[in-house]
């Protein structure tokens with residue numbers, strides 16, 4: 001299992017925090033690197049959540065979620081939402097309510113859950129993008145269990 005996890009980890013990804021709020025007003029947020037864009041028309045995305053994650057019932061009930069794509073320098077948010085902290089949102093700057101949107105991200109996508117597939121020990125959430133926003137900046141990158149920085153563009157070999 002560990003060896004397979006390490007082999008999967010060779011695929012470098014960005015990092016996103018998926019947030020939601022239930023009809024009763026309970027907020028949840030989890031760090032993921034399983035976010036993938038699926039389709040442009042209709043605009044669909046997916047991400048995977050462990051069936052054992054304490055926040056899974058909230059995401060299943062909520063029927064909506066927001067994908068917050070983390071920027072370089074937002075490692076602290078990645079760490080915060082990857083723990084079982086009592087109130088992960090304490091002190092975190094938010095742009096929207098009741099669905100929490102994290103400030104300073106590279107993009108966010110507000111989605112309606114259109115399907116939840118069985119994915120082995122994970123739920124696969126498929127969402128339709130209802131609105132989105134993007135900003136300029138470098139991404140937070142995750143590879144082999146560590147946070148990385150993007151390499152600056154190489155000038156060598158480029159025609160001016």
Ligand SMILES: Cc1cc2nc3c(=O)[nH]c(=O)nc-3n(C[C@H](O)[C@H](O)[C@H](O)COP(=O)(O)O)c2cc1C
Pocket residue numbers: 015029030031032033034035048049050053054055056078079081082083084142
């Ligand atoms: C970079 C990174 C990527 C992660 N990706 C996922 C993922 O795609 N799916 C998942 O279920 N957990 C993923 N996790 C672990 C969850 O963030 C972690 O289990 C979290 O505690 C779940 O939130 P909860 O305890 O409130 O349910 C990832 C953690 C890190 C640090």
